[in-house]
Amino acid sequence: MVVDQKHANHDSELKPPFDFVGRDKGPYPIISAAERLSDMDTLERVHAYWRAANYLAVGQIYLLDNPLLAEPLRPAHIKPRLLGHWGTTPGLNFCFAHLNRVIAERGQDMIYIAGPGHGGPAAVAHSWLEGSYTETYPAITQDAEGMRKLFRQFSFPGGIPSHVAPETPGSIHEGGELGYSLAHAYGAAFDNPALVVACVIGDGEAETGPLAASWHSNKFLDPSRDGAVLPILHLNGYKIANPTILSRIPEPDLLNLLEGYGYRPHIVAGHDPAVMHGLMAETLDRVLDEIADYQAGRAARLPMIVLRTPKGWTGPREVDGRPVEGTWRSHQVPLAAVRDNPAHLALLEEWMRSYRPEELFDAEGRPVAEILQTVPEGPLRMSASPHANGGELLRPLVLPDFRDYAVEVPEPGTATTEPTRVLGRFLRDVIAANPETFRLMGPDETDSNRLSAVFEVTSRAWNAEILPVDENLAAGGRVMEVLSEHLCQGWLEGYLLTGRHGLFNCYEAFIHIVDAMFNQHAKWLDASRKIAWRRPVASLNYLLSSHVWRQDHNGFSHQDPGFLDVVVNKKASVVRVYLPPDANTLLSVGDHCLRSRDYVNVIVAGKQPVLDLFTMEEAIAHCTRGLGIVEWASNDAGAQPDVVLACAGDVPTLEVLAAAALLREHLPELKVRVVNVVDLMRLQPPSEHPHGMPDAEFDAIFTPGKPIVFNFHGYPSLIHGLTYRRTGHDNIHVRGYKEEGTTTTPFDMAMLNDIDRYHLVMDVIDRVPGLRVEAAHLRQRMSDARLHARAHTRTYGEDAPEIRDWTWPWDR
The missing domain is CATH 3.40.50.920 (Rossmann fold)
Known part of the structure; x- marks a missing residue:
């Protein structure tokens, strides 16, 4: 490669010997020179692919026209409103480029979750380079005109959002609200033994409560039947305007924290691409080997990567005399006044030309063959994985006949039944009939909500220490209980979006904890329903029990039915709310919800004895009508x-x-x-x-x-x-x-x-x-x-x- 000395930090020459200055000197052994990768051609291709992805990302943020810089940039080529997030994008691109290599070399099934906020430019760039974007949107061709359309549509009226939205092939995690990426990743891995979920966690996101709890998801993963999650903690140092905690604590403390969570961390840190490509390549090879050992029972811990790179890596180092690369100023749009400030316009052109697009795209704007040689083929492309369009893999549940669980009602209103206990017997047989595609989530309330019949056929998932006094704990359990509503919701969302089924049972008052997660999922479903290539997925089903009118013993803090108000504000095409008054109506509603697709179903039903009001035949008719006269x-x-x-x-x-x-x-x-x-x-x-x-x-x-x-x-x-x-x-x-x-x-x-x-x-x-x-x-x-x-x-x-x-x- 020819090195442009003016932008040497972008394109340091990749040739042996690598300079390993700055490599982690932590508790894990340093790889010897003999073990280092020697295939320079491969790393050069990875590097070129990374440059292409970065170029495409910058183009999406800034350009309306002149996508290949065939002429000097003019204000007319620049979007009137500059929207998007650059700071996290080069790190996401770096991970994606290297993951492609190991997927292609190993034939590894993998999906990619971009946790850091609005990383949309990266995910869109990769799907265009891999060809899946054009397959999905034929008008966005893999040439100069398609590139122009790709750039123009980003964060533009009538176009696509700036985050990794449903419109982006390969995505199951939007990333607009932070904290849920790792829970989604584990949800996707459950019952997916061949799948590795690479989850990039931003250091800003790592400060949220849901993400902090999500590290414990490894205690619920069964190596013998589940896939694996590869967390990549991306420490680029800053949020919107402030430093991040995990980037500033001493490295030994960070490693101790991650080891305490039960992971084997590997550090990849630096600024110079010549060093970083080699480090990342050898680390990923080691990590994939360790994942194989973990799944074979030869290792007790999942590996993870701590990636330290500058925020806004390869972007402008200074703007108007102030540092940008490596600071919070690169978070969104590093050059904001490009249309009106000739100096900024010149800096943008210099920045984009530093990636040398003439080497990456041919005269017609097509990616050159050399940079695509590390890209996997067909469904192994992360942007084309069927796991990221779960409806393609969805199989209908094998459901028992809910009528078989009916409560006899010889005279309505004279006997009582605990509705959720009856439903529990139905769910028991749903689990038994669907041992790989249905899970029950809840924050330590399955017994409390009277669903305990499920433990006749399964246990609680648990991959940590088990004591003799414990009951119903096993690595392969189908019931997921953890005292974090965020984890329950995140796991279930990831599970559903990758083509499976489930139900989330919770105390009514505390389902409010996931109000924002519900909002995001409902918006995802609403957007997905308008995208023809997104196949319908199983509905997100809530069972809210221990409700407001039977929390008399726990008091005021446990008395809140307001989740219903949150739900009905969402699009009518997505939300459904059911309040079955007795056991038979609950059975009818439960069966209906488990069969449904692309909805959020909220069922509110008591666990305490209530009057039996309807025979099963009457209950079915009543629920089908939705409301009716009690004659x-x-x-x-x-x-x-x-x-x-x-x-x-x-x-x-x-x-x-x-x-x-x-x-x-x-x-x-x-x-x-x-x-x-x-x-x-x-x-x-x-x-x-x-x-x-x-x-x-x-x-x-x-x-x-x-x-x-x-x-x-x-x-x-x-x-x-x-x-x-x-x-x-x-x-x-x-x-x-x-x-x-x-x-x-x-x-x-x-x-x-x-x-x-x-x-x-x-x-x-x-x-x-x-x-x-x-x-x-x-x-x-x-x-x-x-x-x-x-x-x-x-x-x-x-x-x-x-x-x-x-x-x-x-x-x-």
């Missing part, structure tokens, strides 16, 4: 109802039924219609949600003009938001959680928030014309009943038996 609890057949008592959620449904029974007992002439809602999105019009109920049908059930008292599981404003376009919206009065909670009894919890049966009767009296005076005595008795119920709890510490053991009064 046996209503007395308005053939007549206009005077009031509609609506409900969504198991405890609100119980209280509505009890209120309906009280009204039928004390006001027998009053026509009461009871409506239960299972599919919350049915409340919206069809114009707002695919599950929405037509106005005519909605009015037929809820009436256009009668009072509606709606008892809801969550915050009342959510029901108003879903129904505000309905004709009878002004008549809807919603009761729900209003941030009143404490450690108390279940019924007192209901009374604190006015969703109890007595208050519902009072609401009916207040809202049905003519009842205020006529039923004043009954209203007072209901108020007194509330006082009596509360006094009983303060005296005996539990709810009164007539409340606690209430069933539907069929004998009246």
Whole structure:
């Protein structure tokens, strides 16, 4: 290679002997000269490929035209708005270039997760060089015109985002929000024994709580049946404006930290490409050998790489007299005033020409054959891996017939069942029938949420020390439990996006911990559904139990149903919310959700005993409708109802039924219609949600003009938001959680928030014309009943038996 001395830090000549100054002198042995790679042609090709990727990345950030610099740069060639992130990009390109070599040489199945923020220019550059971008988007050809289009579309109106988005071939991790890359990587590796997931972790990302916990994912990896994760901790020193912690702590402390997490770290550090290419190549060869040893049981630890490079490596060293390369100033756009500042424009041209594009692309703009010789072929290309388009690999679950788990209901409303315990038996057999494609995630709550039947056929995944007193722990377990909702969510997302199935069970109040992760996944699904080549993946299924109305014993901190509000704000094409009121409806909903694709399904179901309301046949019909009249609890057949008592959620449904029974007992002439809602999105019009109920049908059930008292599981404003376009919206009065909670009894919890049966009767009296005076005595008795119920709890510490053991009064 000819060395351009002006840019020697970009293109130091690659020839033996390598200068190993700066190599790690840590606790691991230094590789001898005899062991070093001697194939200079290969490393020259890797170096040239890296230069090409860096050139393409800079072009994406800056250029509208003149992609090959066929003429001097002019302001007209520059984008009017310069967006993107350069600082992390050359390090990502460096890793990708070297990983390609080992994939091609070893035939290794691998995908690439770019954790550092907006590393989009790197991933797009590689997929274009590898040819997969053109295969996916035929208009973006591998020539000068295609390069121009590639540059123009980046962070441009109507184009593609600046991060590694769903539009980018080979991606399963967007990286817009930091902290989740390593959890996604492990999720992708579970049950993928031939796959290595290379995960680049930015040192800014490494400061987040989710990433800090993710290091422990290695304790859940089974070397005999899972793939491997290769963490590459990329320390380039800075975030947006500040230094990063792990780049500044003493290296022995960093190594001790990583070793304490259970990894075998290898350091690759430096600035000079002549040194760095050799170091990275030999380190990757060693690391891949160590991964093979780990999977064969010959090594106890997974290896990892700590990569130290300057931030903005190979970019401008100084701009306007201030250092840029190796500082936070290279984080986004190192040269910001290119259109208006001739000096900056000249610097940009000098920077881009330093990569010598005339050596990398032919006259037509095609990558020259020499730089593509280290690129793998076909699906071994990381940008073309089917694992990164998991719908291509997805196999339908083998599901038992959920009807076989039905609870017998000879008389509705008279017996009780723990719904999630019943669902647990169904999930047990789902796991048994799908031993390689289904996992159950949860933060140490599988037993607590009454799903313990699953342990009849599997264990909790665990690859750390096991004591004699421990139960249900094994390396190959299908239940993933760790006290980090972030890890559960990240593992499941990675598992789903690589073509498998699963369910995340969690206490309702603490699912809020992953609000932002849910947001990102919902946005990913929404974007993916619009991309023809992205195949549908299994839905992300949440089971929220130990919910707000049965956290009376744990108190205020455990009482929050607000995740539903977060969910319904997302695109209607993606989200679904179900509130099955009993065991049979839960079975029907559970089966439906496990069969679905490309959704986020949220199921809220209690683990405590609730009344059995529907036979299995009735449950299927009810869940298929999404909402409907509970005929046996209503007395308005053939007549206009005077009031509609609506409900969504198991405890609100119980209280509505009890209120309906009280009204039928004390006001027998009053026509009461009871409506239960299972599919919350049915409340919206069809114009707002695919599950929405037509106005005519909605009015037929809820009436256009009668009072509606709606008892809801969550915050009342959510029901108003879903129904505000309905004709009878002004008549809807919603009761729900209003941030009143404490450690108390279940019924007192209901009374604190006015969703109890007595208050519902009072609401009916207040809202049905003519009842205020006529039923004043009954209203007072209901108020007194509330006082009596509360006094009983303060005296005996539990709810009164007539409340606690209430069933539907069929004998009246």
